[in-house]
């Protein structure tokens with residue numbers, strides 16, 4: 001923390017943690033840093049900054065021909081989206097693209113569009129991201145960008161109908177209501193505000209906010225044009241948004257027959273969506289009838305009673321389901337329009353993926369009293385999964401490599417890992433050793449308990465909570481604080497010890513069983529859109545239900561097709577086939593798809609830290625850019641400590657210091673240093689030898705780099721272990737050269753097999 005504080009005071013707001021980067025928001029130095037780094041693209045030539053991580057990834061991509069991933073982690077509002085945007089802009093601006101297909105303007109336009117459609121306003125943050133995305137830049141062998149490809153998952157679609165206290169709907173709604181001109185508003189029946197809206201969509205009341213929203217809408221329109229979205233396509237988008245607005249105004253009767261509460265608004269919704277009132281009402285409420293009609297018209301037999309039934313739904317749930325289904329389809333279409341603008345069929349060699357996910361959510365961070373929701377649990381689950389990936393890559397894989405290579409490093413694998421927290425959410429009984437006769441009561445994670453209870457008539461949220469606590473809450477002599485789960489005094493509430501127990505989150509389980517039911521109205525949304533006049537929605541209509549939650553499954557380049565194949569494969573697994581109707585399984589599959597995409601690449605983690613609890617944008621704007629103000633220096637050390645410990649950053653730093661993080665395969669080593677074998681180099685080489693794999697193990701040598709006699713630029717000391725597969729290379733900067741020489745002689749003469757420095 002002292003180091004961080006020191007760094008923070010002295011202009012740079014970042015410090016290295018081994019192979020990852022730590023950034024603290026707000027950064028007074030951010031802007032000047034990105035200007036500085038625009039120079040070269042050589043490795044590590046910049047001060048610690050997100051662009052230097054991007055540069056490192058680019059360098060690795062070129063030298064190793066391997067896909068790279070930039071993966072920011074951290075709390076909501078810590079600056080992940082900002083990091084992603086800066087990294088993408090830097091890469092595009094520096095590497096350039098073939099035919100200018102991908103430009104910095106387009107990247108900025110993409111973020112403007114995604115911030116409108118995929119983020120919400122909370123008390124402390126006006127662009128809180130509510131979906132996960134993988135933005136990939138494809139590079140050719142000369143290092144230029146050939147195409148870009150966006151994939152999104154885990155959209156918090158129910159947000160369109162329900163929001164927690166103090167938080168808003170997706171930002172695009174107030175923007176559209178403030179920004180459309182009167183002709184467009186009349187055409188969409190938006191000229192008169194409805195009396196009430198059950199989805200909380202309405203024009204902003206304050207004049208100042210209205211002006212801001214209107215300006216944002218103008219920006220959004222420009223951004224859409226930059227991405228090549230035509231006027232007709234924009235109109236189709238506004239129609240769907242207006243349709244959702246009218247559905248919220250129509251509402252549903254709470255008692256009696258399932259029907260709309262306000263006929264006029266429902267009629268408006270049908271009109272702007274381009275279908276008949278009856279068609280809309282059938283799609284929303286009469287799933288049963290619709291299925292029978294479909295069976296009869298297609299000449300098939302009647303569905304079996306079990307298939308026929310479907311879960312029982314209230315009228316309100318039906319309307320909410322339709323709205324969320326419409327929004328999900330609309331979001332997917334926006335993603336494909338973005339992809340159309342970036343697509344090209346040029347050959348590419350490898351890609352850099354930039355992953356942005358909703359941050360870690362805990363209402364306590366914003367000093368809120370409320371408990372967290374099911375959707376927040378899903379975002380936290382994604383965050384823990386990525387944290388688990390950090391654990392595996394930084395500790396497990398690294399130590400395993402040392403073990404394989406017989407390299408001694410005095411470091412023990414950290415006892416705590418995010419896997420314990422993850423098991424509370426997604427542990428599957430089949431993952432465990434099944435005790436004889438213990439079939440019925442195998443511990444299962446929350447997702448699978450919900451999945452089972454949805455199918456049992458009369459079951460409810462309290463049954464889920466009891467089962468969950470019986471599996472995971474601390475028992476007997478175990479202390480309560482040692483467990484990963486704790487039942488709270490409040491009804492239907494429990495606490496999960498996220499971030500290795502450093503940051504527990506209290507959840508309210510009320511209504512989760514009904515959230516875990518498949519919503520048949522949401523599934524019908526695509527049919528409603530198919531009937532609309534726009535053929536924007538046609539391509540998605542044939543997609544299987546199970547992978548509708550993923551957008552960006554269209555692409556032209558070879559790299560894009562590979563990524564799409566990776567996602568499709570996840571959704572075609574036997575597990576996905578069996579569980580195709582389960583809501584919880586869909587969440588798990590989306591997470592698996594994200595992990596599978598990332599796992600194939602070299603991952604660069606960026607840890608974004610929040611400097612103090614409850615920091616908001618007002619605080620950030622008080623200080624001048626580039627000038628650390630009073631507010632900037634007010635670091636909240638306990639808050640930072642929780643984040644550092646929760647992310648295991650100090651352990652990672654320790655392993656980085658005592659281990660051998662810079663390593664390369666023998667083939668890569670040869671490729672990189674082949675130039676040293678040139679005769680001109682030998683003149684300056686004291687003991688130089690390209691090691692032969694078949695020669696004795698334990699050769700060591702030193703080479704003098706880049707053809708400069710003095711000062712020597714680069715020293716490489718290498719060794720390889722018994723498996724002879726891998727080299728451990730250390731680069732000595734000139735300042736430690738004398739030490740390097742001494743060390744080298746000692747190594748060569750005394751212990752040729754195992755160099756350490």
Ligand SMILES: Nc1ncnc2c1ncn2[C@@H]1O[C@H](COP(=O)(O)OP(=O)(O)OP(=O)(O)O)[C@@H](O)[C@H]1O
Nearest residue numbers: 026027030076077078079080081082128129358359
């Ligand atoms: N380095 C920085 N310096 C100053 N302000 C920053 C910095 N990074 C981010 N911010 C500001 O902090 C706010 C939150 O940033 P951002 O949206 O990137 O967070 P996030 O981690 O993506 O949040 P979420 O997970 O909720 O989407 C924004 O208003 C942004 O302008």
